[in-house]
Amino acid sequence: MATLQISTSPHIHTPRTTRKIMLDVLIALAPAAIAGTIIFGLRSLLVIAACVISTVGSEYVFNLIMKRKQTIGDLSAAVTGLLLALNLPANVPVWQAVVGGIFAIIVVKCLFGGIGKNLVNPAITARVFMLVSFASCSVSAFPVADAVSTATPLVAAGAGNMPSILTLFLGTHGGAIGETCVLALLLGGIYLIVRGVITWHLPVVYVAAVFLFTFLLNGFDAANALSMVLSGGLMLGAIFMATDYVTSPSTAAGKAIFGVGAAVITVMIRFWGTYPEGTSFAILMMNILTPYIDSWTSHKLFGGAKA
Amino acid sequence: MAFSLHGVHVPHRKHTAGMDAVRMDAPKTVTIPMSMHIGKPATPVVKVGDMVCVGTLIAEQSGFVSAPIHSSVSGKVTKLTEILTYGGTTVPAIQIESDGLMTPDPALAPKEIGSADELIDAMRDCGLVGLGGAGFPTYVKYKVEKEKIQELVVNGAECEPYITSDSYTMEKRSEDIALALELMEKHLGIKKIIIGIESNKAKSIESMQALAAKDSNVQVKVLPAMYPQGGEKVLIYHTTGKSVPLGKLPIDVGCIVANVTSLAVLGQYVRTGMPLVEKCVTVDGAAVHEPKNVIAPIGTSMDDLFAFCGGLDSEPAKVLYGGPMMGISVPDTASPVLKTTNAVLALNKKEAALPETTPCIRCGTCTNTCPFGMAPASILKAYEKKDFEALDKLKVDLCMECGCCSYVCPASQPLTQTNRLAKAALKEYKAKEEKK
Numbered sequence: 187m188a189t190l191q192i193s194t195s196p197h198i199h200t201p202r203t204t205r206k207i208m209l210d211v212l213i214a215l216a217p218a219a220i221a222g223t224i225i226f227g228l229r230s231l232l233v234i235a236a237c238v239i240s241t242v243g244s245e246y247v248f249n250l251i252m253k254r255k256q257t258i259g260d261l262s263a264a265v266t267g268l269l270l271a272l273n274l275p276a277n278v279p280v281w282q283a284v285v286g287g288i289f290a291i292i293v294v295k296c297l298f299g300g301i302g303k304n305l306v307n308p309a310i311t312a313r314v315f316m317l318v319s320f321a322s323c324s325v326s327a328f329p330v331a332d333a334v335s336t337a338t339p340l341v342a343a344g345a346g347n348m349p350s351i352l353t354l355f356l357g358t359h360g361g362a363i364g365e366t367c368v369l370a371l372l373l374g375g376i377y378l379i380v381r382g383v384i385t386w387h388l389p390v391v392y393v394a395a396v397f398l399f400t401f402l403l404n405g406f407d408a409a410n411a412l413s414m415v416l417s418g419g420l421m422l423g424a425i426f427m428a429t430d431y432v433t434s435p436s437t438a439a440g441k442a443i444f445g446v447g448a449a450v451i452t453v454m455i456r457f458w459g460t461y462p463e464g465t466s467f468a469i470l471m472m473n474i475l476t477p478y479i480d481s482w483t484s485h486k487l488f489g490g491a492k493a
Numbered sequence: 494m495a496f497s498l499h500g501v502h503v504p505h506r507k508h509t510a511g512m513d514a515v516r517m518d519a520p521k522t523v524t525i526p527m528s529m530h531i532g533k534p535a536t537p538v539v540k541v542g543d544m545v546c547v548g549t550l551i552a553e554q555s556g557f558v559s560a561p562i563h564s565s566v567s568g569k570v571t572k573l574t575e576i577l578t579y580g581g582t583t584v585p586a587i588q589i590e591s592d593g594l595m596t597p598d599p600a601l602a603p604k605e606i607g608s609a610d611e612l613i614d615a616m617r618d619c620g621l622v623g624l625g626g627a628g629f630p631t632y633v634k635y636k637v638e639k640e641k642i643q644e645l646v647v648n649g650a651e652c653e654p655y656i657t658s659d660s661y662t663m664e665k666r667s668e669d670i671a672l673a674l675e676l677m678e679k680h681l682g683i684k685k686i687i688i689g690i691e692s693n694k695a696k697s698i699e700s701m702q703a704l705a706a707k708d709s710n711v712q713v714k715v716l717p718a719m720y721p722q723g724g725e726k727v728l729i730y731h732t733t734g735k736s737v738p739l740g741k742l743p744i745d746v747g748c749i750v751a752n753v754t755s756l757a758v759l760g761q762y763v764r765t766g767m768p769l770v771e772k773c774v775t776v777d778g779a780a781v782h783e784p785k786n787v788i789a790p791i792g793t794s795m796d797d798l799f800a801f802c803g804g805l806d807s808e809p810a811k812v813l814y815g816g817p818m819m820g821i822s823v824p825d826t827a828s829p830v831l832k833t834t835n836a837v838l839a840l841n842k843k844e845a846a847l848p849e850t851t852p853c854i855r856c857g858t859c860t861n862t863c864p865f866g867m868a869p870a871s872i873l874k875a876y877e878k879k880d881f882e883a884l885d886k887l888k889v890d891l892c893m894e895c896g897c898c899s900y901v902c903p904a905s906q907p908l909t910q911t912n913r914l915a916k917a918a919l920k921e922y923k924a925k926e927e928k929k
Contacts, residue, residue, distance in 0.1 A: 203848055
């Protein structure tokens with residue numbers, strides 16, 4: 187008789203794995219990537235390829251040099267690459283996209299210990315890094331001149347030249363590859379919720395709070411507040427970046443706090459900051475607060491035990 | 494009730510559901526361990542060469558927390574031996590060679606129960622231990638706490654995958670269950686009995702509802718088929734709405750929990766005098782040729798069980814006592830059926846395969862799945878750092894080891910397994926601290 191395996195229970199496991207979760211995220215991002223390619227042209231694909239190859243490639247090389255187990259199979263580097271690309275304008279120089287991808291993986295992720303150990307979201311941090319490093323990138327990412335995507339909301343609203351709600355919803359205006367088409371982003375978000383990859387708490391609270399704060403600060407104009415919610419990187423950030431497991435709170439209460447906090451920072455930057463858009467900075471700051479939020483919002487234990 | 498506790502929808506795999514149980518022929522030999530319960534092992538009262546019948550006392554209770562053991566076959570005692578338990582320790586065992594006749598002990602006679610003490614004595618004398626899996630001598634909890642019992646929660650949840658032996662008991666042995674309940678109401682003054690059953694067991698629910706229709710103190714509560722519905726604290730919460738605090742027992746909130754099969758054994762003992770000598774065991778798993786519910790004498794080897802089920806189709810990768818969520822893997826298929834055995838599973842390679850552990854991605858699924866709201870990923874980190882203060886703060890002692898966290902973890906981290914180690918390590922640490 188062959189030797190029997192001995193192990194302690196449980197002896198069965200869900201088919202869900204990290205790789206399958208990441209695959210779901212890639213699937214959920216596909217509509218936004220396709221919409222971006224249709225809106226901004228085939229160069230979008232070049233940017234996406236540059237980012238994904240650089241993120242996956244740098245993780246591969248890092249593991250190789252450090253003699254670590256290869257982790258690119260978990261697809262998280264691919265997710266980072268795709269997310270980064272969707273946050274960049276289609277005309278970004280390829281070398282800049284590659285630098286961004288390498289920064290995201292090597293500096294933000296691998297140096298902190300790899301998947302699960304990073305303090306902040308790699309894609310969003312790389313976006314911020316590019317924003318402050320490459321002036322060209324920043325300007326093209328936020329085409330303030332045409333005031334469509336992310337002009338300082340008060341200015342745009344005051345001038346009365348916000349694009350129509352439908353234009354914002356379909357994303358046929360300037361901006362980063364994957365951030366403009368709200369329809370595609372919502373489809374992806376719904377897919378993630380249905381598949382149980384994310385819960386509604388964080389994105390819904392975040393977006394609703396941005397709406398509310400804009401509404402309150404901007405003369406109780408619901409139509410304008412809706413435009414603000416549909417423009418800039420908010421939807422992409424709220425659905426795909428803020429919900430990154432590693433850098434967002436675990437509990438529903440924690441996610442809600444994260445959402446409100448991110449909304450406050452987003453709106454503050456949009457209204458009073460030097461940068462036209464605040465989503466990336468807001469998520470980055472809330473990433474840093476996540477361990478604290480987690481410790482404030484741990485579950486109440488059954489039977490009244492105090493953790 | 495404010496809300497339902499979390500849990501997981503495990504695959505049911507109840508292939509034997511609705512099957513009648515089949516009584517197997519007497520095995521050639523049975524090996525009955527002296528420790529099939531929590532507490533001191535029983536003391537053998539037979540010697541090699543003694544002739545015994547089914548139901549003959551072969552080992553007596555030794556101490557308050559212990560249980561007597563009876564022969565499960567008729568025949569001759571051939572060996573007083575020691576066997577290796579799944580825990581890695583050895584335990585005395587009595588080997589009996591069956592004469593194949595299964596002659597009941599002529600001294601066995603129905604019991605007259607006229608008082609609470611007589612009922613509790615009956616629980617003790619029939620060798621009853623918690624058949625839900627805990628194996629705690631049943632009579633002890635009634636003896637110590639009988640004045641405090643307000644509600645009896647009957648566990649018919651059977652939330653583990655594969656297992657259907659409790660369902661069989663509910664469907665086919667409701668008269669014995671009814672008799673046990675009646676005696677408890679009469680002598681222990683229990684006025685409220687709630688039978689909790691998962692919604693995926695329509696026939697069991699029907700049978701127990703028929704029982705409840707005849708007894709106004711009994712009600713059936715149909716519960717969502719959500720593992721671990723049959724966990725003691727989970728079941729109490731979902732049937733009575735009461736929360737058993739950390740470190741307390743059900744009786745501290747006026748509840749006592751009895752497994753349906755434990756009740757049936759008690760009922761049968763009072764009715765016929767036959768103590769706990771056989772079990773309905775779900776024999777399943779992909780390696781088993783023909784999964785069945787088998788009524789087997791206690792002490793029957795797993796090999797004999799498998800042979801009765803048409804043998805094994807493939808080399809099993811893992812063999813379990815109990816279900817896949819909380820069951821115990823054994824090193825050897827010669828392991829005997831115990832009092833607490835409700836299933837024996839032979840998993841093939843594919844069923845037993847577990848995904849490789851990858852880094853924690855802090856998805857929070859473990860803490861959002863834990864029925865008690867614990868934070869298994871944090872416990873694992875604290876345990877790796879041997880941070881006992883953190884483990885204490887995280888209340889690792891609350892863990893019932895249901896397995897949900899490990900089951901759901903997409904990184905396949907050993908969460909339940911670590912909780913188990915952490916509980917033991919914390920206990921040791923606290924004992925050392927106290928000595929200081």
